Amino acid sequence: MKSIFKWTVTVVAYFFVVLFVYAAASKIFDFENFQVQLAQSPLLSAYAGFISYAVIILELGIAGILLFPKTRKVGLNASFGLMVAFTVYIYLILNHSDFVPCSCGGILEKMDWTQHLVFNIACVLLAITAIVFIEKERAIHFRRTAAMSSLILVVSGGGMVALFLSSEHMMKKENNFTRRFPHHPILEDQSFDLKVNSYYFVGSHGNDVYLGNPSAPFRILKIDGPFLKTDTIDLVPSTEHHFQNLRYQVQNDYLYAYDGSVPVIYASHLDSLKYPLREISSKDAFFDQLVPVSPTQFMMRVEDKPSQKTALATLTLGKPHQVRINSSVLTEKADGGFDADGQLLYDAELGDCFYLFYYRNQILKINNSLKLVGRMKTIDTVTTAHLKIKILTDGRKKMIAPPLLVNRNMTIHQGLIFNESNLVGKHESQEMWKKNTVVDVYTTTPAGYWGSIYVQNRGKNKMSQMLVTDTYFYMMSGNEIIRYRCAQTLTDHFMYGRSRKPISE
Structure with missing residues (x-):
């Protein structure tokens, strides 16, 4: 034995x-x-x-x-x-x-x-x-x-x-800049040749996607759900202005048109686009970014002249229209606004507003009273913007060296923020970075890092824009719009079933 x-x-x-x-x-x-x-x-x-x-x-x-x-x-x-x-x-x-x-x-x-x-x-x-x-x-x-x-x-x-x-x-909570890549969170589904590379995402409604084009400022393009047919929609503003940068945004059942350099805002129901776009605001506030919070309330990014800072503002329609500005929520520095540069995001399904910075790893959550109600961080370690600024003899401020770009392009949907990162993390392959764009995904409630996605380049063209819906991840690359189906590993983290709340809560 x-x-x-x-x-x-x-x-x-x-x-x-x-x-x-x-x-x-x-x-x-x-x-x-x-x-x-x-x-x-x-x-x-x-x-x-x-x-x-x-x-x-x-x-x-x-x-x-x-x-x-x-x-x-x-x-x-x-x-x-x-x-x-x-x-x-x-x-x-x-x-x-x-x-x-x-x-x-x-x-x-x-x-x-x-x-x-x-x-x-x-x-x-x-x-x-x-x-x-x-x-x-x-x-x-x-x-x-x-x-x-x-x-x-x-x-x-x-x-x-x-x-x-x-x-x-x-x-x-304390990420040391290590990414993780879930297995196939998006799967390529369809692509469509737009013939030109100047389109941008206006938004989605139902299964349809809307695109705008600065070279045709009074026209938008609608692509149907099967991704087979396009419909060109000609738009006519109800008032005449010297437009410089007329943009469009679809939210819920409405199309919003705006030009912050005029400044003017229009709104029309998606079923009424054959009629002139209705002007709802004019000369209230100059802005360079805008998100509709409701049909009567908007959040904007503005330049606050007294403080010379990039600031956030709200416009509330009524009699009279009311504009409120908070010049300290984005930055305490008076550097010409470069430190505060970023993108304003609004989660229409959940009623949450966020501001994500381009040059540092901060995401701010702001309510409709312009109060800071939460902070998040992207997973990189750049906490301070790396900027070199010179004050000219006429008092203007200019960047004299390229800044370190941390976050490049963002969108939000159903409690998830999608952020195109510009920085390589630990243990990541340089070869994969040459072939793909990296999109980091963050949950907003609770705040945290979910994972990252490789979005493959189309030949020599990298992703230029993205849009997310309940079912699909869309991206533009060169002349193409490509649709990916979101896998369950991703859609399980969309915050379905949560009642829509105003962002003041």
């Missing part, structure tokens, strides 16, 4: 030697990819750098210890602990992660995550069997073996859970 015990222990020990050496060698020969895979893990992203080295060292170290009979018991206990950790990791992936990533490489490359779990459980049982056999051969009492194995189980499994909880906190 002792010979059977000894033979079994030897076979199990050499099985783990082969397993760990092969696994470690696979990681070493493709180390950069291994680090990237860990960085994209929904559980261990924050510790990808440390863990990528620690796992290889542990696997090779345990394999070495298992080769010698005198240290084989220590090696089997270590094998048991490591396989418990791997098993708990896969269990957490399958049951408690925001998404299930691609299968890992190496010896288990062809297995899905459930098969990985079964394989790992079998390895745990093999290790504990070998430990029991080696203890029986040495006539050690079973209680001592059970106590030691239980301790290893608790320490190893509990350590993995602690790493998971700590990593989740760091990724969502």
Whole structure:
């Protein structure tokens, strides 16, 4: 019987030697990819750098210890602990992660995550069997073996859970600029050749997408749901002005037309576009960005002349129209407004307004009284805008060097902010950045980082704009508009069912 015990222990020990050496060698020969895979893990992203080295060292170290009979018991206990950790990791992936990533490489490359779990459980049982056999051969009492194995189980499994909880906190609250990429959050569905590259997104209604074109300021284009047919809509403002930058925006059932340099705002129901656009505001406030909060209220970005700062303002229609300005919500600096440059976003479904900065990693949540009610951060570490500004002899302020662009292009939908980042994160492939645009996704309630998306370039053309609906992610690249279907891993995070609230709440 002792010979059977000894033979079994030897076979199990050499099985783990082969397993760990092969696994470690696979990681070493493709180390950069291994680090990237860990960085994209929904559980261990924050510790990808440390863990990528620690796992290889542990696997090779345990394999070495298992080769010698005198240290084989220590090696089997270590094998048991490591396989418990791997098993708990896969269990957490399958049951408690925001998404299930691609299968890992190496010896288990062809297995899905459930098969990985079964394989790992079998390895745990093999290790504990070998430990029991080696203890029986040495006539050690079973209680001592059970106590030691239980301790290893608790320490190893509990350590993995602690790493998971700590990593989740760091990724969502204290991110150290490590991105993770969920598996296929968007899938290409349709594309449409617009013939020219000057279109911009006006918005969507139902399954239709509306586009504007500065070169044809009195015309918009509607693309139908099947992405097969376009309809050109000619628009006529009800009043005449010297327009310089007439833009359009679709929100709920209305089309809004505006030019902040006049300044003027029009509004018409989407079913009434054959009639002249109705003027609802004129000469109330000059602005360069506008979002309709309701048919009678608008939030705008303006230049506050007294303070010479970029500021936010609200326009409330009534008798009389009321304009309120807050010059301190975006910046306390009087630098010509460069530090405050960014994009005003309004989540029409949830009634939330946000301002995302171009040159620093801040997102502000603002209510319709222009009060700051919340702060978020993008995952990069640029907290202060890197600007070089010179004051000219006439008092004007100019940037004398290109600024560090952090965030390039943004949109918002159903509680998710989509932000095109301009900065490479840790453990990311330069080759992937050459072929794709990276879009980081943030949840607004609760505030945090969800994950990132690679949006593939179309030949030499990168993504220039994006629009998100309940079902689709749209982007423009060169002359094309491309539609992607949002996967459930993404749409599950849209905040369906929440009643629409005014942003003052």
